[in-house]
Amino acid sequence: MIEVVGLNKSFGDKHVLKDISAVFETGKTSLIIGASGSGKSTLARCLVGLITPESGRMLYDGRDFLELSNKEKKELRTEIGFLFQGSALFDFMTVEENIRFPLDMLTNLTKKEKQMRVDEVLERVEMPTSHKLFPSELSGGMKKRVGIARAISPQPKYLFCDEPNSGLDPQTSIVIDNLIHEITVEYNITTLVISHDMNSVMEIGEYILFIHKGDKWWEGDNQKILKTDNEELLSFVNASGFLTNKKADL
Amino acid sequence: MSIYRKRLFDEMVSLGLASLGIIMVISLFMGAVITIQTAANIDSAFIPSYTIGFTTRQSTILEFSPTIMALILAGKVGSNIASEIGLMRVTEQIDALEIMGVNSSSFLILPKIIASVIINPFLVIISMFVSIGGGYMIAMFTDIVSVSDYVYGIQLDFRPYHVVYALSKAAVFAFIFTSVPAYQGYFAAGSALEVGKASTRGVVQSSIIILVANYLITQLFLI
């Protein structure tokens, strides 16, 4: 479980995150949604310590991230998997090496166990034969999938995915969404997914946090979101064309 | 730990082997031109023609091989390092390393600096041989200076200390043309545009620092 209490972050005089509080529960897929530039990635980057918020607390199962010693932080890092918005695969490593890298850094697995892990996660993201390719030889969507494979390979307790299915075709999107959800349930981990995609929201959003211009604007689940009368959220949902499609189905 | 050793080895290969060709070509022409220019400037009957060989060797060892090669490599290796690391910064690869608990600067930058400090003196030694060889070819294929005079000249009054001085310079310069661009790349922010600017800054700054360091080291070692 990750608890966020009163998080504030500014860049210069631009107040990007305004007093955000939320609870992301274990074993659930939590979604952070909002327009481009609303502060979603910034929130995730604060949570994992890539940037330091001006104020607020972030509790990882009770451990206050900002209060931890360097050693404890390092330990906590071994429990975090992160998929970056742009995948952030290491250019100078093959797909296989990219996925093995966090295993080398964070775990004490044997060579054989690592290889098994690599094969397994590549299988899961439906790229079972891409071991030897370099990131430059992959399409954007394939990079995303390798990024996911790399994030989940050390079996993290906390998984962050920044737009895991942007750039993927609808079918692969569903596969990836389901994969993230499966892993969350199977390993009982805390998963945060940043998304624009209303299909994912409806599919896997057990907890949804809607951020509007840096403010927490709405929270709820995928049942409540359809009945909301929150204006900004409605226009976000409508812009995706989701409701109109659904109504046409009925 | 073995992953760091592999990084070091990879960097030695990519920084060393990849620069060998350009070093050899430039050194060959450099030695040839030094020989011709020295000859052109000596037209007194009182100066023996083996001076040409002697001067070629001295200027090659003391100055041309260590310093010119460092400036060339500041352009080639320096811009490469700055843009490679800068690109890793803007594509969040450095953040990805940090999240995995890796100290990104020592993982990315240190192997480059160490590899270059180790490899560059060897490149400079090769450059010295090739440059003096370039002069030899002038002696062989033209009648500017006879081969025997040239060969006598390049052996005259050889002081190993000069080589030590030159290789120390090579190591210091290697440190400069890797660390300065790496620093610029590491702190590049934002976009590909910024990476380009960081790369230019890295090359310009390291060239200037190399020249200043060259002056200081010479003052310290040779006077």
Ligand SMILES: Nc1ncnc2c1ncn2[C@@H]1O[C@H](COP(=O)(O)OP(=O)(O)OP(=O)(O)O)[C@@H](O)[C@H]1O
């Ligand atoms: N390092 C930074 N320096 C200055 N401003 C920043 C920085 N990072 C983000 N911002 C600003 O913070 C705001 C929120 O950015 P963020 O990347 O969190 O948006 P986002 O919700 O993830 O958007 P998107 O959906 O497009 O990815 C933006 O206005 C951006 O300009």
Ligand SMILES: [Mg+2]
């Ligand atoms: Mg974002």
